[in-house]
Amino acid sequence: MSTYTIAVIAGDGIGKEVVPEGIRVLERSGERYGISFQWKVFDWSCETYVRTGRMMPEDGMDQLKSCDAIFLGAVGFPGVPDPVSLWGLLIPIRRELEQYINLRPVRMLKGMVSPLRGRGPADIDFVVVRENNEGEYSEIGGRLYRGTEAEMAVQESVFTRRGVDRVLRYAFELAERREAKHVTSATKSNGIIHTMPYWDERFRTIAAQYPHIRSDQYHIDILSAHFVLHPDWFDVVVGSNLFGDILSDLGPAVAGTIGVAPSANINPTREYPSMFEPVHGSAPDIAGRGIANPIGQIWSGAMMLDHLGHPEAAGAVERAIETVLELPGLRTPDMGGRATTVELGRAIAEAL
Secondary structure (H helix, E strand, O other), rough: OOEEEEEEEEEOOOOHHHHHHHHHHHHHHHHHOEEEEEEEEOOOOOHHHHHHHHOOOOOOHHHHHHHHEEEEOOOOOOOOHHHHHHHHHHHHHHHHHHOOOOEEEEEEEOOOOOOOOOOOOOOOOOEEEEEOOOOOOOEEEEOOOOOOOOEEEEEOOOOOOOHHHHHHHHHHHHOOOOOEEEEEEEEEEOOOOOOOHHHHHHHHHHOOOOOOEEEEEEEEHHHHHHHHHHHHHHOOEEEEEHHHHHHHHHHHHHHHHHOEEEEEEEOOOOOOOOEEEEEOOOOOOOOOOOOOOOHHHHHHHHHHHOOOHHHHHHHHHHHHHHHHOOOOOOOHHHHHOOOOOHHHHHHHHHHH
């Protein structure tokens, strides 16, 4: 019996509704595959911020470091500015725990319906590898002359050789384990004069070390168009923090719904715990209605199982998701059905 201590941060909005379903499925998979979980629940959220002035306590990071992984729901809610909630919880975790890889599978599961005419599961199956610690999401910059006609805002991007090379190398090594063995780089070197040409240079350098893997690059604008027009072209797509963020929302929308999209914030060295969360946000517009799609959270749990060394259990969860999706009566409203969050979560657990 393998035992893991998992930090649970349900967070805000629908995070509080989908996390219990993710835990339900993980517990069921544990029963079947000999895995035991000790859930360490942290009540860190925008409500916590309103009450205490902090998204997490001062020793919060030390508390997380003692866990094997982090299971996160969502962050952000009206009344607390996004820069406060994200920079008070999500981004510090990603950076202080050196989760420099953000891995986001984009897959059209059986039973899903794509908004693209004539597309099926065989056409949409790729992975977005997003740089997760630097790039455009830096803290360097500021605002001057607030409230005057001379007001200005400056934001600096940071691209280091260490940061760029490690995410590019991760993408190529991931492609080695996939059938298509193809890496696409997202760039914008025709308009961004320093950072993107540098990214391109490092991409060519790393690509040369993997001559057996096909590589290409597209500017982010036409790449976004190709995600819609030709999703079957892609296998592993690697991008900077900003480009990877945008593409990994567009991808699952093309596959059918962002509600099913999982993600992993990975510390490849395993020196610190990795964090697993759905791509969707806290969705305050539907929070409390019990209609949120729990598949993104459940699939993120499958990614956590795989990261912890249980690929069979992870595969079983993914197959259970597909089994349930092939039943038309068990779809949440974002997928054109009327099922509740709990009904869908229970069905997937039972399918295991």
